[in-house]
Amino acid sequence: MRLPLYILLYLLVTSVTYSVTKRLELTLVDLKKINDESLVKKMMYMVHSLDNPKVDIRLSKRTHSLIIETEDPRLLSLITYRFKTELNIPPEALTTRQLPEVKVKNTYRLHKRSLGEFDITAYNSHESVNDYLDELSISYPDLVTTKIIGYTHQNRPIKILIINNKKSGAKPKVFIDGGQHAREWISPAVVTHMIHQLINGYYKEDDRLRSLVTKYEFHMLPILNPDGYVYSYSDHGIRLWRKNMNNVTTTNCTGVDLNRNWDFHWAGRGGSRDECSIVYQGQSAFSEKETKATSDYILSYQGQWHSYFSFHSFGQLILFPYSHTAIPNPDYEKHRSAAKSLAAGIKSVNNRRYTVGAVGMILYEASGSSESWAYSIGVPYSYTLELPDLFTFVVPTDVIEPTANELLQGLVEYFQLIEEEDPKVYKQLVANVTESLPTREDNYQTSDSLYSSERRNSQSIFLLLLLTTMWSIIYY
Ligand SMILES: [Zn+2]
Incomplete structure (x- = not known):
């Protein structure tokens, strides 16, 4: 009896591995104190000129801060030193803090057939997520189907899951994608958790979720950028990787920013022609297999989409078109009103606040983004959501479930409002x-x-x- 028990214990211990992400550091600069736009540009240029994919720099208009994030404390020391010596910025103006460590759970294919092995509250590997989607389609064939809509540059399948209650007849379609940007792990995890909840809610007769599944058909793509996602958690990879892994560039730099590669005002402001930039827009619109496959899929049902959502992180924002300009789109008021109902639904669960606005008006110009493209091909309501946290891509796993709960309540109120105001x-x-x-x-x-x-x-x-x-x- 003892031997089988040992074997069982051995299998349990070895069947799950963890990748541990190093603690990250974040530096905030209060821009109000600096009050010099050219100096801010110089700071950004200096960090970009390091040409190091391990460093990320962002300008937050909302918190009036410049945020620098890196896995490598030595790089942060170097930046602090150069700010002081080259730009005369005293180290006291910089605030540094350690970010919590995050574990990523990798489940092996060994457990492909066992749903119990998939931990819905963890960060899971691309392979495990795909296996889970297939498992759902096998377990609930009347409600769930999966489809491979294309393959990446590294030949990984891009898999979508469709929740369609066929008994309730024709209904509008809703598209939700996650993981366009590799490092934003909370996004695929939340899309996957929402899939789990929508299906469970339907069968357990949760009135709110059952009503959603009865009235709408959900097409959900948890990981739009599988190659980048895998790279961001693999041992040889970079946790803060953003782009895909396309290697066709003329330089040594890898990857295209998929959310600058969509065919609406492609190559406008906010993207970059520089192949080494983290916002490199690609050689042409839809040059990337991931954006091409996803847009072809959406176009194959053109005229049937009610809403498009792309989940990113971070910042707790609900953003709508346009992204290439600060000029409001023709449906600005409708988009804003629906976004506010989504934000109200989210807030009602855990009091978490999301800010609402057009991308180009409240964030920055970001031409070639997916939500503006979806709107341009006739999807009436189209959004990019920046999920929690407020300050970092590296979010502890205990944020996954509450975020999914909040978003589902948000969607319930969002659809109700549109049904009333725009029947x-x-x-x-x-x-x-x-x-x-x-x-x-x-x-x-x-x-x-x-x-x-x-x-x-x-x-x-x-x-x-x-x-x-x-x-x-x-x-x-
Ligand atoms: Zn993103």
């Missing part, structure tokens, strides 16, 4: 979806034409045989 949208989309479904007549015509072509084929084969026989007789 035509729902009706029009249902009509579009109904029109796209094959009718009985279409089915009949299809099978009839199939039959006709089959009959034509057999006639052709008969004629060919006859000719061959005659040919043989003549030339034998």
